[in-house]
Amino acid sequence: xxxxxxxxxxxxxxxxxxxxxxxxxxxxxxxxxxxxxxxxxxxxxxxxxxxxxxxxxxxxxxxxxxxxxxxxxxxxxxxxxxxxxxxxxxxxxxxxxxxxxxxxxxxxxxxxxxxxxxxxxxxxxxxxxxxxxxxxxxxxxxxxxxxxxxxxxxxxxxxxxxxxxxxxxxxxxxxxxxxxxxxxxxxxxxxxxxxxxxxxxxxxxxxxxxxxxxxxxxxxxxxxxxxxxxxxxxxxxxxxxxxxxxxxxxxxxxxxxxxxxxxxxxxxxxxxxxxxxxxxxxxxxxxxxxxxxxxxxxxxxxxxxxxxxxxxxxxxxxxxxxxxxxxxxxxxxxxxxxxxxxxxxxxxxxxxxxxxxxxxxxxxxxxxxxxxxxxxxxxxxxxxxxxxxxxxxxxxxxxxxxxxxxxxxxxxxxxxxxxxxxxxxxxxxxxxxxxxxxxxxxxxxxxxxxxxxxxxxxxxxxxxxxxxxxxxxxxxxxxxxxxxxxxxxxxxxxxxxxxxxxxxxxx
Ligand code: HEM
Numbered sequence: 001x002x003x004x005x006x007x008x009x010x011x012x013x014x015x016x017x018x019x020x021x022x023x024x025x026x027x028x029x030x031x032x033x034x035x036x037x038x039x040x041x042x043x044x045x046x047x048x049x050x051x052x053x054x055x056x057x058x059x060x061x062x063x064x065x066x067x068x069x070x071x072x073x074x075x076x077x078x079x080x081x082x083x084x085x086x087x088x089x090x091x092x093x094x095x096x097x098x099x100x101x102x103x104x105x106x107x108x109x110x111x112x113x114x115x116x117x118x119x120x121x122x123x124x125x126x127x128x129x130x131x132x133x134x135x136x137x138x139x140x141x142x143x144x145x146x147x148x149x150x151x152x153x154x155x156x157x158x159x160x161x162x163x164x165x166x167x168x169x170x171x172x173x174x175x176x177x178x179x180x181x182x183x184x185x186x187x188x189x190x191x192x193x194x195x196x197x198x199x200x201x202x203x204x205x206x207x208x209x210x211x212x213x214x215x216x217x218x219x220x221x222x223x224x225x226x227x228x229x230x231x232x233x234x235x236x237x238x239x240x241x242x243x244x245x246x247x248x249x250x251x252x253x254x255x256x257x258x259x260x261x262x263x264x265x266x267x268x269x270x271x272x273x274x275x276x277x278x279x280x281x282x283x284x285x286x287x288x289x290x291x292x293x294x295x296x297x298x299x300x301x302x303x304x305x306x307x308x309x310x311x312x313x314x315x316x317x318x319x320x321x322x323x324x325x326x327x328x329x330x331x332x333x334x335x336x337x338x339x340x341x342x343x344x345x346x347x348x349x350x351x352x353x354x355x356x357x358x359x360x361x362x363x364x365x366x367x368x369x370x371x372x373x374x375x376x377x378x379x380x381x382x383x384x385x386x387x388x389x390x391x392x393x394x395x396x397x398x399x400x401x402x403x404x405x406x407x408x409x410x411x412x413x414x415x416x417x418x419x420x421x422x423x424x425x426x427x428x429x430x431x432x433x434x435x436x437x438x439x440x441x442x443x444x445x446x447x448x449x450x451x452x453x454x455x456x457x458x459x460x461x462x463x464x465x466x467x468x469x470x471x472x473x474x475x476x477x478x479x480x481x482x483x484x485x486x487x488x489x490x491x492x493x494x495x496x497x498x499x500x501x502x503x504x505x506x507x
Contacts, residue, residue, distance in 0.1 A: 064402070071402065097388050105381060142283045184313035190204055192308025257302060322366075333359060472502075
């Protein structure tokens with residue numbers, strides 16, 4: 001038998017050797033994939049088969065709709081997807097137990113850290129323990145202060161007045177179809193950068209040309225989220241090790257995200273040298289006073305970009321989607337604003353006036369009930385535990401609470417759970433009444449409750465009001481169902497195309 005002798009001195013041999021190695025690795029990879037397919041379906045239950053073969057997709061437009069269906073048929077409102085080792089619950093008692101009562105036993109955990117680690121690093125969304133406590137404390141000092149409220153309100157008002165309204169007004173004359181999801185993402189990105197980092201990327205001003213960064217950020221969040229959907233982490237870890245397929249795309253997208261985050265830090269450093277310290281009251285400046293490590297600062301920047309951009313854009317997109325289907329809600333918001341602001345006023349609402357608009361607030365909460373920006377949120381059990389509904393969860397199990405399913409449960413919201421009805425949030429005197437956070441965990445609940453909740457609600461109300469008072473919106477593709485793109489936050493596949501016209505009301 002002849003031995004294959006490779007002469008490394010020749011270029012051709014190196015090429016042949018590379019090809020040979022690639023073939024071996026690729027074959028190995030295929031075998032592992034094949035074995036995974038063979039071993040995982042050890043659970044042959046209907047649900048696991050439907051998950052693995054995606055047959056649910058013939059009956060439901062989205063995975064979250066299928067989960068909602070399964071959960072609503074479960075007597076405990078809890079299901080288990082065996083092949084994912086994922087217990088998914090819409091039971092408020094379970095939610096309270098995992099995010100508050102037994103908080104320490106339900107951390108983000110190692111699997112979550114490794115799924116999102118490449119994108120989020122040690123940012124607040126991806127850490128437990130000391131790292132989390134430190135960032136939480138710093139961020140709550142900033143986001144919880146009273147002075148920050150007016151700082152944020154001024155930024156939002158100026159972004160609406162000087163960029164958003166002129167941009168849309170321009171589209172009314174051209175009659176063009178506009179993707180409102182794209183507009184809201186640009187708007188939210190400008191806002192969060194101005195607010196968190198004291199820098200203005202001017203995304204809404206850039207004549208709406210495509211932003212490489214935005215595309216890279218979207219791709220990075222989508223592909224990171226997809227990792228969590230593979231039956232075994234081995235699949236994406238092997239792909240990552242050999243820089244193949246979606247993992248190659250992810251690593252390139254993250255490189256671009258890193259470049260932008262590093263640029264944010266660099267610009268911030270050079271500006272802070274030029275400005276007096278008392279004028280630097282943004283979140284990044286606060287962190288920079290206590291953190292030297294640029295890698296850690298990068299992780300903090302990326303987490304806040306994710307927190308502020310995608311979530312707020314998501315609620316605004318969902319709001320306009322629902323308003324166009326329910327014009328009577330839009331009408332009621334207008335009459336409430338006429339009462340508070342005066343029907344002929346073209347002045348923007350003040351902070352105090354905004355607080356008086358209970359129906360508007362109810363409409364935003366109702367939007368997030370049916371279309372929450374974060375559809376589900378997972379933790380990993382530290383030691384064996386039993387949830388209040390009697391479900392046993394062993395160490396290492398992924399436990400997910402599901403705000404999307406919870407918002408649709410008749411057991412929580414009554415027989416009209418599927419109706420968009422902002423009135424359900426109002427007391428008999430018309431005053432907005434918040435829901436129990438464990439029944440409505442749209443902003444999480446307990447010690448890790450969202451720190452940007454007030455800011456997000458105020459931003460959404462301000463934008464919704466300013467646009468509704470000035471323009472009318474018509475769906476460019478009426479009757480289209482909401483289909484979501486996979487990702488960390490709710491994103492409409494195909495965006496939200498609308499036609500905009502200036503209202504003919506004299507003000
Ligand atoms: C409608 C908009 C928003 C929604 C629905 C929302 C929802 C959430 C949810 C579900 C979590 C928990 C995530 C987790 O388990 O890691 C969270 C955490 C957080 N949110 Fe928000 N968020 C919104 C807007 C914002 C904004 C605008 C900011 C910041 C300016 C922000 C800052 C944060 C931070 C810092 C955390 C981490 C809290 C912690 O881990 O202790 N959020 N948010």
